[in-house]
Amino acid sequence: MRSLVMVLGDQLSPSLSALRGLEPSTTRVLLCEVDAEARYAPHHAQKLVVVLAAMRHFADWLRDRGFQVDHVALDDAGNSHSLTGELERALARHGPATLRMTLPGEWRVLQDFQQWSERSGVVIDWQPDDHFLCSREDFASWAQGRRQLRMEHFYRQMRRQHRILMADAEPEGGRWNFDADNRKALPPPLARPPQARPMAFAPDAVTRQVMELVARRFPDAFGQLEGFDMAVTTGNARRALTHFVKTALPWFGDYQDAMAADDGYLYHARISVYLNLGLLDPLECCQAAEQAWRDGAVPLNAAEGFIRQILGWREFVRGIYWLHMPEYARGNALDAHLPLPDFYWTGRTGMRCLARTVQDIREQAYAHHIQRLMVTGNFALIAGIEPRAVCDWYLGVFADAFEWVELPNTLGMALYGDGGVFATKPYAASGRYIERMSDYCQGCRYDPKQAEGETACPFNYLYWDFVARNADRLRSNPRMGLVLRNLERQAPERVQAMRAAAQRARQHLDAL
Ligand code: DLZ
C-alpha cells in the first residue's frame, strides 16, 4: 500500500483534494469516529447523527470505488478516541509510503495535527481545502492593505471571478445586491406562498444504527433525536438542493428576514449542513440558483440573495476566521460577562420568540439566520452574555456549525465581540424589530410596544440599557450616532426606569 489518506468528518466530498489522482487499489482511506470530536462542543444529538451517518456512507462510497477503507467506529475496541491517536494507529497498521490530508476547516484541528507531526516526525502532505471557492491565501491577499474588510466588496470580486450572475462585466439586473427587496414582513398564514419544507429523508439502515449508537453513548446530548430527516449522502443532498430551488427559492429573497412561530424553515434551504460536511459543492449551489433565474423560474432578488449567502458570506466568514485565529476566539470587546441563561437549553421562558426558536432548534438542530442573529444572538448581545458561552452553544446546537463559520458569525456579527472586524456596528434591536418581522409577539406574555412596566417586552428595556451601557464605547462609531441621539432625546426618568428594569432582569434572566 502506497498512500494513506485521512478524511475528517466534514470532508465528505466525492471530489476531495486529498483523494485526487490517487489509484484506489493502492490507497487506504482512514475515517474515524472519536469521542474527542463528539465531545469538544455540546453537540445536538442530530448533529452527531448527521456527521457519523454521512461518514459511514462516505466510507461505503469509497469502498464501492475500489479504495481500501479503514473506518474506525465509536464502539471499536482499541479506539483511542482522538484523531491523531487514530492516525498513529493506522500508520502502525499499514506503514504507508505517504500520508495525505486535505487541510482541516478548524484551527484547533490543524494545530493538533501540526503539533503531532512535529512530535512524531511524520510529514503530512497537505492538500488545499477545496470546500471553498476562495483559498486562504487569496483571501489574505485580497485583505492586505484594506483598512476595513467589507463583505460587499469581496462578494463583487467573487461574482466577477466565478462569472456568477454576470452580464459581461456588469452584474445582472444592473445591481450587485437586491437586499433592499429582501426584507418583507411575514404575511398572515393564508396569504403566504405555499409552505416549502426542506426535503425530508427517512433514516436508512445505516442512519438508524447511528441513531441507536448516539442514543446509547450520548444519552444527555442536547435536542431531540426523533424526527431526524437530513440527507447523509451527496446524492440525497443534491435532491434536497433541487427540491429547494423548485419549491422555496422563488420566495427565499422576499421573506429571507421573516420569522414564523409555526414554521421554523419558511423559505430557507437547510443546505448549509450539506455544504459544510462536503456533501454539496458551493459552486454547484450557486449555479443551480443562477440557472433557475435564467430559466425564468425564480426572481433575480431571490437568486442573488441566495448566491450572496454562499459566494459572499460563507467565503468571507471563513476568510476572516483564518486571518484572525487564534486571537479572534478570545474577543470580548463589549466586556460581557453574564452566564448563558438556562432557557437557551430548555426553551423555558415567557419570551415567545426565544421559546419558539429554542424549540425549533431542539427539534431540528436548525434555525434560520434571522432567528440566530436577531433572536438568540440579539438577546445575548443586549443582555451582555459572555461571548465564549454563547459561542459554545452555537457550535453545539446547530447541525451546520463548525468553528470556521460559527465563530465570526456569533462572536463577530451577533455579539460584536471582535470590536468591529466583521460588522460595522452591533446588530442590537428592540422588540419592535421582532414584532415587525414575525408573528412571535402574538400570544406572548410581553407587549412589544411597551418598554416600561410589568408587561414590557424585555428586548425593549434591555436594548436601551445596552445602548446606554455601551454609549462611550460606541460614540466613535458614526453608524451609532442616530441611536445615541435617540437615547439622549428620551426623558431621563424613562431611561432610568428602563435601566433599572434591565438591571433587575440581568440578575435573573431565567425568570423572564
Ligand atoms: C463534528 C464531528 C463529530 C461530531 N465527530 C467527528 C468524528 O468522530 N470524526 C471526525 O473525523 N470528525 C468529526 N467531526 C467533525 C470534526 O470535528 C471536523 O473535522 C473538524 O471540526 C474540522 O473542521
Ligand code: SF4
Ligand atoms: Fe419576543 Fe418581546 Fe415579542 Fe415577546 S413581545 S415575542 S419577548 S419580542
